[in-house]
Amino acid sequence: MPDLDDSAPRTARQIARAELTKAITDAARRQLAEVGPSALSLRAVARELGMASSAVYRYVASRDELLTILIIDTYDAIGEAAEAADDRAIAAGADAGARWLAVCRAVRSWALAHPNEWALVYGSPVPGYQAPQDTVGPASRLGLAMARVVVDAAAGGELAAVASLPAPTLVDPGVLQAIGGLPDAPHEDLPERSMLLWIALVGAISFELFGHLHNVITDHAVGFDRQMAVAASSIGLTLPLDGA
């Protein structure tokens, strides 16, 4: 009976611990949705779970560690939303432009559904919090999803040449190494093109989410699509929109 499966938790204690850890991060996420990152409180989490505030310290070492967990989860959720949307688009036979639009829309939907989590990672830094090294992997997931579309577009001949992207590469050597080196000519600027899209996507979503389009634009969804179409065309990719 024992030792049948030693990767899964066996004892009652281990089961309870796994479950409570999840309950704590779930409660923290709900907290976050109501109140914003800087007001996240361990005591409030404990209160919601009906336990003493000190008990939470059996599961997370500090408020900062809890924040780190939430940040990593959020980056992962965003990255996964992007990847899943891209996968669906690929399965439906979409070209690179359609794939990228699908990814953008999926990320925007996620952000609108989880505004405070979005703010946690892409908004103002939380005062006094220092992100540890563990966050950089998950943080790059969305950027890599962008890159996949761009690389496929280039490979499929769907990426037009653009005049304004020459000159030395600006991408960090560490990043280049992570993606397997600078692509061969004439594709040396693919990392930069990807990054431009990445910045445009995050920038447009944050701008909307933080309220700056309020009373400025009538249809946010259409405005977003158009913004993304412009960003795409500026790196040589054409999106399947009405006007394009």
Place this chain on the structure above:
Amino acid sequence: MPDLDDSAPRTARQIARAELTKAITDAARRQLAEVGPSALSLRAVARELGMASSAVYRYVASRDELLTILIIDTYDAIGEAAEAADDRAIAAGADAGARWLAVCRAVRSWALAHPNEWALVYGSPVPGYQAPQDTVGPASRLGLAMARVVVDAAAGGELAAVASLPAPTLVDPGVLQAIGGLPDAPHEDLPERSMLLWIALVGAISFELFGHLHNVITDHAVGFDRQMAVAASSIGLTLPLDGA
């Protein structure tokens, strides 16, 4: 001797009040620079000025009002930095592309010099704070500076036609009214082009300021220029950069 100038403060009390009000907002701004918007504290401001915390209430009604003052000041400072840069460029005989690049660089410099003030207005919303109506005028100043460049570019024949900006206008009727109605054909899309630039500028600066380019790009200033060049060319404006 009296009544020589009745707009300026006359009595000792009025002079003292004007000076202390300024001292309070200055101290608050210093506070903000150190600690971030959500941690701004009336008590800390009072402490810095060596007065009782209750005394501050003679000058501002509440913490929220102090925040509002800072927000308005910040929007104004950003708008003024943009306008001043544009004025200097005009005086130097620059074309529209060069003017826009000058504005972008000036706004970025301002943001790098005042990161927490930037975050106050363009970062995550401060939890629990509701912006009053008084902020919308100053908030639009930067956008209007963008529009001025774009309109001048169109008037000067420096704005190329672009394929991807057709379809119904998305700009809010209130905004259209504020800028004197929809421009005549073929310039109906100028408000939208301006807005695209505005979003691209704010998005790129926030992305950099909030730390997402850390270890991703080697030269932030050059990367920013290039991002702006791409945004400009996507609405038909060409910037005077090496590669363009």
Place this chain on the structure above:
DNA sequence: TGTACATCAGTGAACGCGCGTTCACTGATGTAC
């Protein structure tokens, strides 16, 4: 110019709140023989 009263700035104590974190403790679960 002088006096009497009204206005205002600033004080210090207090209210009531919430926070992160520590600590000695009780009682339940797991383990080795």
Place this chain on the structure above:
DNA sequence: TGTACATCAGTGAACGCGCGTTCACTGATGTAC
């Protein structure tokens, strides 16, 4: 299967802190006659 000991989860009180805001007050400045 039963017992003895070690491990761990959870409690409740406490420490020390900071916050926004109110209130009755003292004393200085301004104003009207």
